[in-house]
Amino acid sequence: MNGTNPPVEPDDGEAEQNEEWTSEDYSSEEAAKRWRNYFAGLKESPVEITLHSQEPFAAQLVSRGVGQLRLLHLIAPPQKVVHREIVQDLAASDHLIHLIYAVRGAFRARAEGYDFHVEPGESALIDNSNRFELDMYTQHEAVDLIMPYPWLAQFLPDPLSYLGKPMPMDRGWAPPLAAMLLTIAREGDNCPQPRTLVAEQIGHLIALALGVRETVAIRPSARLAQQIMRRIESDYADPELSPEGVAADLRISKRYLQALLTGAGTSFVRELTAVRLDKANALLTDPATKALSVAEVAYRCGFLDPGYFARQFRKRFNATPRMWREMA
Known part of the structure; x- marks a missing residue:
């Protein structure tokens, strides 16, 4: 269902809001403005968008709630994304970890202590409590899975130890995770199981993909x-x-x-x-x-x-x- 604006960031109780947005209904200038304003207004992880291309702006965004998680599916032009460091103390549920999956198009990530490239078909974990920059050089398709740190810590013994390490999504136990993320992005409204249970399955798949032998969830x-x-x-x-x-x-x-x-x-x-x-x-x-x-x-x-x-x-x-x- 297409909205007149990019999806709004959910409040407490709106965790499973589903929205879709496309730039097709707007002029290039207006669509680019709405795109930047949406991401600047994200409650926990506001980011500044700088567009690299002078071509007419064209983008799509799907936002899906999956239990405690939020999944963004983006198709966007070349852009730079900057998240400023959060100075104040974060509430536990506001400390977020992003799993960013580059479906098409590479990007460079810079964060505190990290500077790495994520190639198409790879993913990486990024912490929202610190400043980070993502530089997408070309038109790209990406999935951004946004997870509360306490939730992720049920499945990974030390989530911060996995930051900044690109992971191929076509090897080992990662392909089932990649398939699930893309299926939720494309078919999320038709999910046959309760979404909190789907979120739990995602947590176990992340642990499998990263080679965790014993999850905290037991x-x-x-x-x-x-x-x-x-x-x-x-x-x-x-x-x-x-x-x-x-x-x-x-x-x-x-x-x-x-x-x-x-x-x-x-x-x-x-x-x-x-x-x-x-x-x-x-x-x-x-x-x-x-x-x-x-x-x-x-x-x-x-x-x-x-x-x-x-x-x-x-x-x-x-x-x-x-x-x-x-x-x-």
Whole structure:
């Protein structure tokens, strides 16, 4: 679904917003301006864009939420991307690691202590807490997987030790990861499994591709966090589902439950809202459930207040539930 602007950066509870944008609807000058403004406005990783080419601007951007992750799929002209160093202390969930996969076109990356080239078909991890520069010399296609550091640390014992090391995506265990990233980019709206589970699979594939022998996710605390996520996925339609109830069923305190999810880079409310909206999107766009009223869709997805549901839906999809159904 094409928007009038590049996708907006999600707030807490909007983790799975999906948007698509193309420059075709604008003049070259206006499209380039919107492109730069979008990336300059990213909440956690704002970047400055300098275009190298004087040719008419042409670009495409797809943004998909996958559980706690965000995946950007870009087709863009030659450009330089500069991310300024973040001076203030980052909240745990705002410390992000980017996995940038150069599908077509090479780029040079400079970061604190690193200066390396990423060739077509390679990927690299980059830390958003430090300044970095990416120089794309030619028109390029890339996937940028944005991951909260605490979430990635479930799968990699020391994520920072893997920074700045280009990884071929056609060798060893990397091809399944490359295939999954491209499939999400191109077919994300048709994902048959809950997206938090897809994110978990991505984490394990990253660990496999990097040769990690034992992921942190096998620890009891990580298994508990996964149990909480699965409970949200299975019981999202229950309007009484709460962190207190889930904590009691798992025989842990609510405070510990919240700490587990914070350590995974998310929160109970964020995950529950994202899953409920994901299910509502499926019901609103499925011809088999077209007869359901918007209020009934809200109720089936665990929302008791249709007005609150409509506000949350609009925040995520930039459209009311009724408008979204009509556009499907």
